[in-house]
Every structure is written in structure tokens, then in C-alpha cells.
Amino acid sequence: MKKCDPERDPKGLIFESYRIEGITAGECRSIFLDWALSLPVGADTSTALTGLLAQYEVSHPEHPMNTVMRDGLVGMATPKRRGGWRSRQRP
Secondary structure (H helix, E strand, C coil), rough: CCCCCCCCCCHHHHHHHHHCCCCCCHHHHHHHHHHHHHHHCCCCHHHHHHHHHHHHHHCCCCCCHHHHHHHHHHHHHCCCHHHHHHCCCCC
């Protein structure tokens, strides 16, 4: 397996997740959240995810992190409605 890419995976969290035998989808989601929070401000998350998938998916086709990262790409493409006071109509 290739070494982790510090630009796409600053803490090596995604890299390490592929090394954990028997990891569950829930554990992958937790690692993914920590990964997303560790990216530098202004980093292009979509580009990082695409690169990480290209790096790991072929050699680990059944790994649950692939699904988590793909879901992350889809979630970023479909923005959610803003909640709170900004979404309420004003009188």
C-alpha cells in the first residue's frame, strides 16, 4: 500500500483506516468526520476525496471507507436547506 498523502490526508487517518482489519462502516464514518475536520481551511474537500478514492479503492474494493467517501462526495454535491433564523420568512 502506498504511503499517506499529507496534502489529502494530513493526519494519515484515511491511510490508517485501510490498515484496520474488520473495520465497520460506523467506525469509518467516525474516522471520516475526524479527517474532514483536520483538513486545512480552504482545502478542496471534493478534490481530496476524489484523489483518496483513486489511491485506495482499486486495491481495497470491498472496504467500507470507499462507501463513506463516496457518500461524502454525493453529500457535498447536494447542499441542504439552511435552518434556523435565516430560513424563516420575515413579517
